[in-house]
Amino acid sequence: MNSPNRMLQAAKVLQESEKVLIFTHQRPDGDALGSSFGLKYFLENTGKTAVVFIPGAIPHRHTKLFAGFISEITQEEFNTFDTFVSVDCANPDRLGKPELLSIDELRQKRYINIDHHKGNSMESGFFNLVSGETASCSELLVKIFCAAKIEIPEICATPLLTGMMTDTGCFRFSNTSADTMRNAAILLERGAELEKIVNALFFSKPLNQVRFENELMRDHLKFAAEGRIAYAFIPPELAKKYDFNIKEDEGLIDLLREIDGVVIAMLLYTGPGGIKISMRSKDSAFPVGPVARFFNGGGHELAAGATFDGSAGEAEIAVVDKLAQLFE
Numbered sequence: 076m077n078s079p080n081r082m083l084q085a086a087k088v089l090q091e092s093e094k095v096l097i098f099t100h101q102r103p104d105g106d107a108l109g110s111s112f113g114l115k116y117f118l119e120n121t122g123k124t125a126v127v128f129i130p131g132a133i134p135h136r137h138t139k140l141f142a143g144f145i146s147e148i149t150q151e152e153f154n155t156f157d158t159f160v161s162v163d164c165a166n167p168d169r170l171g172k173p174e175l176l177s178i179d180e181l182r183q184k185r186y187i188n189i190d191h192h193k194g195n196s197m198e199s200g201f202f203n204l205v206s207g208e209t210a211s212c213s214e215l216l217v218k219i220f221c222a223a224k225i226e227i228p229e230i231c232a233t234p235l236l237t238g239m240m241t242d243t244g245c246f247r248f249s250n251t252s253a254d255t256m257r258n259a260a261i262l263l264e265r266g267a268e269l270e271k272i273v274n275a276l277f278f279s280k281p282l283n284q285v286r287f288e289n290e291l292m293r294d295h296l297k298f299a300a301e302g303r304i305a306y307a308f309i310p311p312e313l314a315k316k317y318d319f320n321i322k323e324d325e326g327l328i329d330l331l332r333e334i335d336g337v338v339i340a341m342l343l344y345t346g347p348g349g350i351k352i353s354m355r356s357k358d359s360a361f362p363v364g365p366v367a368r369f370f371n372g373g374g375h376e377l378a379a380g381a382t383f384d385g386s387a388g389e390a391e392i393a394v395v396d397k398l399a400q401l402f403e
């Protein structure tokens with residue numbers, strides 16, 4: 076399905092559009108933003124109109140890399156677009172603005188779904204390109220451009236490399252393939268600003284966040300399955316004490332993951348709709364994807380999440396118990 080031919084078709088449908096609305100999942104990460112803006116700049120570079128629509132704010136550290144999106148749109152404005160593209164969005168529930176971006180509404184339109192999540196259920200009526208074996212949606216765009224022999228415009232290189240570096244944990248995760256490295260090299264050759272990306276993504280942590288993380292690790296870290304599972308519930312009052320927003324901190328879970336002997340890291344925190352559970356595994360023999368799906372969540376096999384309807388204590392017991400079964 077994801078043959079070079081299919082990539083070529085994707086390039087063709089993008090090139091045939093005129094006025095494109097690009098959107099992605101809520102709480103956009105570096106890949107969601109990188110693929111949104113990489114695509115926007117590409118389309119603009121070919122003389123088209125392209126607008127990125129992100130309801131709500133983006134995380135602080137991304138503001139240095141990504142600017143120029145809209146957060147509000149009226150039905151009238153919405154209707155002026157001839158093409159709608161979602162990037163990095165695995166299912167309709169993850170769209171931020173359901174009243175306009177309802178999947179039923181989109182299926183009536185020329186809607187294109189470009190994603191790299193295996194379980195993608197956007198099921199567009201017009202064109203789907205879902206490549207579960209590609210590490211990031213940004214890399215998928217690079218593959219599309221390369222298949223169509225399109226020279227990637229310089230302005231696209233930095234956002235796309237940001238996306239690639241985000242979803243591969245800066246090329247540390249097992250989704251990093253030889254192709255990933257080659258595609259990153261293409262972006263560097265096209266002028267991607269590596270230093271700018273690294274400084275924004277990895278060396279820009281606010282001091283209150285560092286202090287919050289230290290106290291979380293000192294007082295709230297727990298272990299199960301003989302140290303192979305590390306987890307922590309973030310007490311709302313701790314976040315409040317440091318005026319810290321968990322949504323700002325994609326990398327928080329890595330503090331648990333980086334511990335020697337830990338295979339699965341998990342964070343739990345209070346969010347809208349229940350207790351949010353975020354899980355990472357560093358061994359494909361112990362995937363967290365099935366556990367997330369068991370609790371009606373989703374994601375990738377080694378990075379997944381869910382929302383638990385119940386108390387933090389109940390969530391902790393239920394999910395730790397399910398994760399521990401992986402080691403039995």
Ligand SMILES: [Mn+2]
Nearest residue numbers: 106163212242
């Ligand atoms: Mn992604």
